[in-house]
Amino acid sequence: xxxxxxxxxxxxxxxxxxxxxxxxxxxxxxxxxxxxxxxxxxxxxxxxxxxxxxxxxxxxxxxxxxxxxxxxxxxxxxxxxxxxxxxxxxxxxxxxxxxxxxxxxxxxxxxxxxxxxxxxxxxxxxxxxxxxxxxxxxxxxxxxxxxxxxxxxxxxxxxxxxxxxxxxxxxxxxxxxxxxxxxxxxxxxxxxxxxxxxxxxxxxxxxxxxxxxxxxxxxxxxxxxxxxxxxxxxxxxxxxxxxxxxxxxxxxxxxxxxxxxxxxxxxxxxxxxxxxxxxxxxxxxxxxxxxxxxxxxxxxxxxxxxxxxxxxxxxxx
Ligand code: 5GP
Ligand code: MN
Numbered sequence: 001x002x003x004x005x006x007x008x009x010x011x012x013x014x015x016x017x018x019x020x021x022x023x024x025x026x027x028x029x030x031x032x033x034x035x036x037x038x039x040x041x042x043x044x045x046x047x048x049x050x051x052x053x054x055x056x057x058x059x060x061x062x063x064x065x066x067x068x069x070x071x072x073x074x075x076x077x078x079x080x081x082x083x084x085x086x087x088x089x090x091x092x093x094x095x096x097x098x099x100x101x102x103x104x105x106x107x108x109x110x111x112x113x114x115x116x117x118x119x120x121x122x123x124x125x126x127x128x129x130x131x132x133x134x135x136x137x138x139x140x141x142x143x144x145x146x147x148x149x150x151x152x153x154x155x156x157x158x159x160x161x162x163x164x165x166x167x168x169x170x171x172x173x174x175x176x177x178x179x180x181x182x183x184x185x186x187x188x189x190x191x192x193x194x195x196x197x198x199x200x201x202x203x204x205x206x207x208x209x210x211x212x213x214x215x216x217x218x219x220x221x222x223x224x225x226x227x228x229x230x231x232x233x234x235x236x237x238x239x240x241x242x243x244x245x246x247x248x249x250x251x252x253x254x255x256x257x258x259x260x261x262x263x264x265x266x267x268x269x270x271x272x273x274x275x276x277x278x279x280x281x282x283x284x285x286x287x288x289x290x291x292x293x294x295x296x297x298x299x300x301x302x303x304x305x306x307x308x309x310x311x312x313x314x315x316x317x
Contacts (some may be wrong), residue, residue, distance in 0.1 A: 001120070025151045037139040265295055
């Protein structure tokens with residue numbers, strides 16, 4: 001899988017790495033893990049990222065990400081953790097400046113958009129593909145690179161609890177622990193530290209929860225005005241869906257948050273019986289069986305009703 005990707009890198013000197021908009025731990029982890037390794041290989045490399053949640057600010061060097069490409073053209077763009085080129089955290093102009101593109105992803109694919117595509121839908125995180133790729137490239141994975149990779153592995157596997165976690169993931173973790181990655185610190189920062197405003201957002205999400213189909217489906221909408229009032233930025237307003245899934249008997253949970261641009265972001269979680277990626281794809285989004293999302297562009301009440309009908313239909317099957 002990595003032979004052609006290695007050749008692309010060997011033939012390139014200036015390489016940018018980009019993840020998806022509203023970057024999560026896996027997007028950040030795989031992008032920085034890749035970029036820092038490329039620098040070790042003597043390449044000129046930077047991560048392109050527009051914004052990120054404060055909760056990731058403990059990661060060393062995260063503030064060195066750039067928002068734009070300064071060159072008129074560059075050799076290679078590595079796109080990580082995004083199955084959709086339209087969701088990449090880069091302007092179309094800067095995307096088009098790349099002579100070649102390498103895609104590294106683990107989502108259920110809609111279509112590949114790279115000149116070379118390293119896709120493994122069996123792996124739980126793009127960071128695990130990057131980890132394997134770095135080993136293939138014989139890069140020395142130091143503590144900082146390891147910290148990023150670990151962050152990606154941990155966040156996309158629900159701290160190694162989701163059934164998507166593979167024995168290979170845990171072997172990678174064992175190797176990262178061996179080189180001294182402070183996993184306990186990363187867990188503390190990402191799983192056990194919360195802004196007070198976010199705690200209030202959890203309360204709001206639960207307050208607004210609607211329950212359907214005997215508790216099998218839970219839905220909550222938080223308008224942008226509430227998020228703004230709490231002083232939370234877009235990235236901080238994510239991650240509420242998991243709370244909606246907690247009550248016993250819940251099979252699908254959906255959290256919808258208003259965005260500053262007037263659209264509404266839908267985040268879906270499933271216990272596994274319903275494939276939410278199929279539903280997300282129907283609405284123009286994507287994701288995985290148990291975690292998927294899309295953007296509601298039209299009238300929220302109408303789209304909500306459509307969603308309820310589709311999910312209700314799944315329970316009848
Ligand atoms: P989350 O609910 O955490 O925002 O996203 C869950 C999963 O669905 C992630 O793997 C994410 O990449 C994917 N996803 C969320 N929103 C979209 C979207 O609008 N389009 C696509 N293609 N994937 C999405
Ligand atoms: Mn991912």
